[in-house]
Amino acid sequence: MQTSQHVLFERSELKDRHLVRKKIREHIADKAKLPILIFPEGTCINNTSVMMFKKGSFEVGGTIHPVAIKYDPRFGDAFWNSTKYSIMTYIFNVLTSWAIVCNVWYLPPMVKEEEEDAVHFANRVKAVIAAQGGMSVLPWDGGLKRKKVKESFKEEQQKKYCQII
Numbered sequence: 001m002q003t004s005q006h007v008l009f010e011r012s013e014l015k016d017r018h019l020v021r022k023k024i025r026e027h028i029a030d031k032a033k034l035p036i037l038i039f040p041e042g043t044c045i046n047n048t049s050v051m052m053f054k055k056g057s058f059e060v061g062g063t064i065h066p067v068a069i070k071y072d073p074r075f076g077d078a079f080w081n082s083t084k085y086s087i088m089t090y091i092f093n094v095l096t097s098w099a100i101v102c103n104v105w106y107l108p109p110m111v112k113e114e115e116e117d118a119v120h121f122a123n124r125v126k127a128v129i130a131a132q133g134g135m136s137v138l139p140w141d142g143g144l145k146r147k148k149v150k151e152s153f154k155e156e157q158q159k160k161y162c163q164i165i
Contacts, residue, residue: 005033021060028062035065040122046079047071049138050130053122064110066125068132072101105132 007023009016027033040053047070058064071078076097080090094100107128112121123137130137140153 007036017056021056024057024060028060040126046081047073047077047135049136050126050133051138052141053126055118055122058112058118058122058125061112064121064125066107066110066129068103068105068107068129070103070133070135072103075099075101078102103133107132 005027007020007027009020024036027036038057040057041051045051073079076094076099078094078100080087082090085093110121110125110128112118116124127137129135
């Protein structure tokens with residue numbers, strides 16, 4: 001990771017977030033450097049949906065070159081359901097699968113519009129990626145599968161449900 005200029009940080013540390021934002025801005029300002037590869041979901045999910053993007057990637061400016069990636073599970077499933085399989089079972093399944101097939105689409109570059117904030121820009125990019133991959137757009141954080149859901153988020157969803165009824 002040292003040789004390829006990774007930008008590592010601890011998401012829970014506010015100081016780290018500011019430092020990463022600064023490092024990314026400096027990186028994209030230097031035209032001699034290679035583009036940065038960012039996975040804005042922050043986690044892998046089950047290949048059917050695109051989860052909420054972290055807004056930090058969309059706050060730094062620059063051009064976004066979206067890439068839609070979708071695994072084809074016919075020969076071997078790359079998705080690890082950690083609630084169903086241990087890491088050893090998952091590794092065994094991947095190593096003994098016939099092939100791991102992945103469809104990759106390089107989409108047209110996108111730039112944040114003047115009146116757009118980082119969240120709306122992230123959602124616009126996410127919608128383009130989901131449409132290309134034939135996946136649904138979900139408004140929640142993929143990290144919820146590993147954490148307890150905040151009460152405020154539950155209440156917000158309950159209010160939305162009440163409005164529907």
